[in-house]
Amino acid sequence: MAAKRLNLREKYQKFTRDLAWEPTYQKKSDIFPQTEFEGIHIHDWDKWEDPFRLTVDAYWKYQAEKERKLYSIIDAFSQNNGQLNVTDARYVNALKLFLTGISPLEYAAHRGFAMAGRQFGGVGPQVACQMQSIDELRHCQTQIHTISQYNKYFNGFHDWNHMHQRVWYLSVPKSFFDDAMSAGPFEFVTAISFSFEYVLTNLLFMPFMSGAAYNGDMATVTFGFSAQSDESRHMTLGLEVIKFMLEQDERNVPIVQKWIDKWFWRGYRLLSLVSMMMDYMLPKRVMSWKEAWEMYFEENGGALFEDLSRYGIRMPKYWEVSVKEKEHLSHQLWATFHNFGHAAAFHTWIPEESEMQWLSEKYPDTFDKYYRPRFEFWRQHTKEKGRWYNPTLPMLCQTCQVPMLFTEPDDPTQICYRSSQYNGEQYHFCSDGCKDIFDDEPEKYVQAWLPVHQIYQGNCGGASIPEVLEYYHLVDGQDNKEYLESNDRANWLRWKGMADTEADREVQAVVNE
């Protein structure tokens, strides 16, 4: 007799929920030792809802289909020299930052979800985490293929994983993920699935993928689309895990709120890198950081937290500061990379006049008043005395590891200094948000690997910039410094058959309205 075909509901039951069993000769707490120490109380793991009801056989089929499409497009991109169709070689620097900063995080997420899946005591979240773990590995692989393609033509891509472990500003994304992975499984998924993927991912993904599309980068658009259907599943996991914790026990509420506060702030500080990509690095702009923050955080995020208020959850602490900072963030970040462009794995440049005009229009209250004078001084300096760089290493925030570049929320002329004492030593922070995170778990952050301090301890190849660059595997004069003087630009002009003067006219700030 032929076996009866299972309907979807039965299949889901058999392939996920029925995979679990009650242990008879081992204690559950020995099998899942990490489920309790964070203080989260779970009474019934079966209450976990999985809105996608995806089973592993269907998962495999869908993903294989997406892979086939993806790689045929990447092959076509490569065969047709698709890299020549981007708007301008400056665009590729945004890609360098994304692929050295974020792609290694996809791999870290693969590891993190494998660990979280192993530690959850219920089969629903175990299966969801396992699938996400495999997704993240796939995302990392597709991005490596894109790196491989661009690496043939542009500098700065050649040793992205090594750089991720060492380069000063890449310690920002690296420490963000290390922080999440060294927490327990519930905090990890709150950090990555909820705070990052649900609340903030649109600010990473949408502008960047639209930016790629708008700047003719079909390789990046392709891995973006291929990842997108996974991302919606990840976002759902993020929301589900929050609701599950909140519904299981009232005592979970303040813990979840604390994690939301922490990981909103950590994610927001990480996204400051995206703010400068949007406002300064994309030759054709999609929208300003300020507009993106208003749309994706203030409006969408505001509605989300209104929904969650019935559980007793409020907006993340210091969200008002992020709203004040939206007028300043991208300018302060790009100015910082202009300061330290000699130690970065991508090129920096002064915005052209048309771009400054765009910035004035998008930031009428702040750009001309506070930031234009900086860029104009540097432009003049380049003409008269050569490109200006900051000759000294920056002070870093102990928590987010970004240089202490942020100004007081209500005074853009004053750097924001915060500090704490712990066990007789001083620690410094860029903001109240970062200080609170440290004060809550100082034993965690006193061991931060702060790149500047590591250089001074003698752990980074030497005390001079060339020695440190060698330790980073960056080639001085090739991977770093000013775009106008770069090989990337010289090559680009040669490939496009353009003279030096034409190149400046070629790119104008354009906005996708």
Next chain:
Amino acid sequence: MPVQAMYDYRATPADRQENFHGNQLVYIGWDQHLMFCSPVCLPLPPDMPFRDLVRDVLPGAYATHPDWAHIDWDAVEWNVDGEPFVPDMDAGLADQGIGHKSVIRFRTPGLNGIGGVAT
């Protein structure tokens, strides 16, 4: 609890003074001069006289700013670790309370950056 952990977890701080080969870390910020995007970090001998800091160290960090040449050093307002500070030019840093990871800020009245808007 100083960290959420499964046991009594104690970390080793990464930046103890003894890791800096006889130096201490000092952070320096020139208020209202944000062309230098953030305060700077330097390893300095704890017995370095304040005068040497002003004469030998600060120019290396800040002399490229057009305001630098116009500073009236007698009028400079100093601040150490958040408190107003009157330096003893001949005393060493540590002897006047500037410790490992102290923050020295200075304000130059009348000189408020390029265009007077803190650049």
